[in-house]
């Protein structure tokens with residue numbers, strides 16, 4: 037069993053629904069889960085855990101406003117994050133050249149800080165006819181042995 041910190045980046049609420057769907061699946065798999073809609077780096081860092089990042093992209097490849105402070109603190113930290121495991125779900129729209137850049141960039145940033153990626157990045161393209169919550173839950177279940 038792992039302790040998951042679900043870190044949400046969302047402007048319009050869609051990624052929150054994805055995060056809540058992931059929470060439901062992780063709880064059903066027997067994990068502990070805390071969802072952070074206003075992620076606070078210092079508070080999250082106090083716990084030994086796996087981070088699940090669920091973030092959309094806005095502007096021209098930008099982070100949603102609510103996750104910007106977390107990203108800045110992560111960029112600036114000198115702490116050893118090698119015990120942190122993570123996985124990332126990006127929600128975006130492939131009509132933008134900057135498809136899922138927020139998720140791709142935070143993924144790179146976490147790797148650069150020494151964190152270990154347990155499952156490769158999942159990107160969800162909202163221009164396709166998909167159910168993002170169902171797809172995310174399926175992805176977690178498919179990878180449950182790596183969590």
Ligand SMILES: Cc1cc2nc3c(=O)[nH]c(=O)nc-3n(C[C@H](O)[C@H](O)[C@H](O)COP(=O)(O)O)c2cc1C
Pocket residue numbers: 045046047048049050051052091092093094095096097098100127128129130132134135136137162
């Ligand atoms: C103003 C605006 C800018 C956007 N820019 C991007 C972008 O650069 N890259 C991308 O992949 N998606 C982009 N999107 C699509 C959103 O990421 C997508 O609609 C997502 O589902 C929104 O999730 P949220 O409700 O959690 O904010 C943009 C959407 C809007 C409204």
